[in-house]
Amino acid sequence: MLIVKNLHVYYGLIEALKGISFEVKTGQIVSLIGSNGAGKTSTLNALLNSVKRTGEINFLGYETKRHLTHTLVQKGIALVPEGRRVFINLTVEENLKIGAYNNSENYEHLREQMYKLFPRLVSKKHTLAGNLSGGEAQMLAISRALMSEPKLLMLDEPSLGLAPKIVGEVFDIIVRLKEEGITILLVEQNAFSALKISDYAYVLENGHIVMQDEAQNLIHNDEIKKKYLGL
Numbered sequence: 001m002l003i004v005k006n007l008h009v010y011y012g013l014i015e016a017l018k019g020i021s022f023e024v025k026t027g028q029i030v031s032l033i034g035s036n037g038a039g040k041t042s043t044l045n046a047l048l049n050s051v052k053r054t055g056e057i058n059f060l061g062y063e064t065k066r067h068l069t070h071t072l073v074q075k076g077i078a079l080v081p082e083g084r085r086v087f088i089n090l091t092v093e094e095n096l097k098i099g100a101y102n103n104s105e106n107y108e109h110l111r112e113q114m115y116k117l118f119p120r121l122v123s124k125k126h127t128l129a130g131n132l133s134g135g136e137a138q139m140l141a142i143s144r145a146l147m148s149e150p151k152l153l154m155l156d157e158p159s160l161g162l163a164p165k166i167v168g169e170v171f172d173i174i175v176r177l178k179e180e181g182i183t184i185l186l187v188e189q190n191a192f193s194a195l196k197i198s199d200y201a202y203v204l205e206n207g208h209i210v211m212q213d214e215a216q217n218l219i220h221n222d223e224i225k226k227k228y229l230g231l
Helices: 040-047 068-077 092-099 105-115 119-124 134-146 165-179 191-197 215-219 222-229
Strands: 002-011 013-026 029-033 052-059 076-082 152-156 185-187 200-205 210-212
Touching: 002 040, 002 185, 002 215, 013 029, 013 040, 013 052, 013 092, 013 200, 013 210, 040 052, 040 092, 040 185, 068 076, 076 105, 076 134, 092 105, 092 134, 092 165, 105 119, 119 134, 134 210, 165 185, 165 191, 191 210, 191 222, 200 215, 215 222
Parallel strands: 029 185, 029 200, 076 152, 152 185
Antiparallel strands: 002 013, 002 052, 200 210
16 A cells, blocks of 8 residues: 655654665554654655655555645545644544544544544533543544544554553554555554554664564563563
8 A cells, every 4th residue: 555665754854764764464453663853753654655755655645746745635644643743723523524634524423433433522522622531532633543544544642641441442543444445554653552553663763674573472572572562
């Protein structure tokens, strides 16, 4: 579904990504793990052409370089950003409507699908997003992204700031989405939780991919255990 070759990202004179290459196969959960500042979020931003970048990004057979961010969303890429970034002064339903702005003819059907996936949001549908708990806001952010019916769902630190029980719920939902046919690119500092549900993973350090393997192999890798799993 996604092939990235020799990707560089620049913020002025700072080079955040230094020629990384990776791929995401259809139907898989692929994780990017690494410490703060490794380049994980920059990778996701580059995939949506929202930062200055060079290199090749091929999504579903076409090079994305000439496409604006909203066009890439229309073509099937959706991002759940770090920190949720829901519209706090709008209700849950209004957030969902915004998520479906390119897909308004399917809005009612998709809204009901989101309420089945996240039943906790049903009683909150008329609540301002700014009054939701962290877990509810994360569920809203994911459902808002799903309203565009993406082929590739990118999740940036979905466990950040959540209670352990809620983290488990969110990761269970990610697995369910994969089972429903959505391909997922997951950026996550909680390396163990990410690797546990992933098919394949890449380790980013200082803008370089320093290791890659099937996720289950990385869980048992001594270096990964020491650096990222606290084992």
